[in-house]
Amino acid sequence: MTANFIRALAVKSFDVPDRKRCPDKAEFDLVTVDDYSVARLILAPGWRWSECAKPVELTAFCEHHHLGYCIAGQLEIEMPDGGHTTIRANDTYALPPGHDEWVAGDEPFVAVEFLGAASFGRPRSYGMHALI
Secondary structure, X not given: OOOOOOOOOOOOOOOOOOEEEOOOOEEEEEEEEOOEEEEXXXXXXXXXXXXXXXXXXXXXXXXXXXXXXXXXXXXXXXXOOOOEEEEEXXXXXXXXXXXXXXXXXXXXXXEEEXXXXXXXXXXXXXXXXXXX
16 A cells, blocks of 8 residues: 655645646646645536537547545436435535536536546546646
8 A cells, every 4th residue: 555645845736836727628727845736626507528628639528537626516426336425515525537517507617626636637648647
């Protein structure tokens, strides 16, 4: 088992992200604190992974691991085996690779992600995680 350690004091604001990505109907603000990448996701109404991200990710399903906290909005998740769930404001979530996801309703989905953050929204990432 791998142990994670915080080695240094680090504070950053999403107001001044280290990197910003704006793929189709989405905005990802990325910061790195110590060795950890954290992202704020803002997915617009109408965003769906299989329509907006699949053409640049080049995988059949989203292959990212996600660990996050929803601030606002709703996101529907569907697994290939038919499993389905909804993420809502104040929910924490863990999603394994191999899923489709889409914004439900007229409100943007806003979340902070702690796993899967660095590569999400990067063209041709094939679901692979990397430091920003």
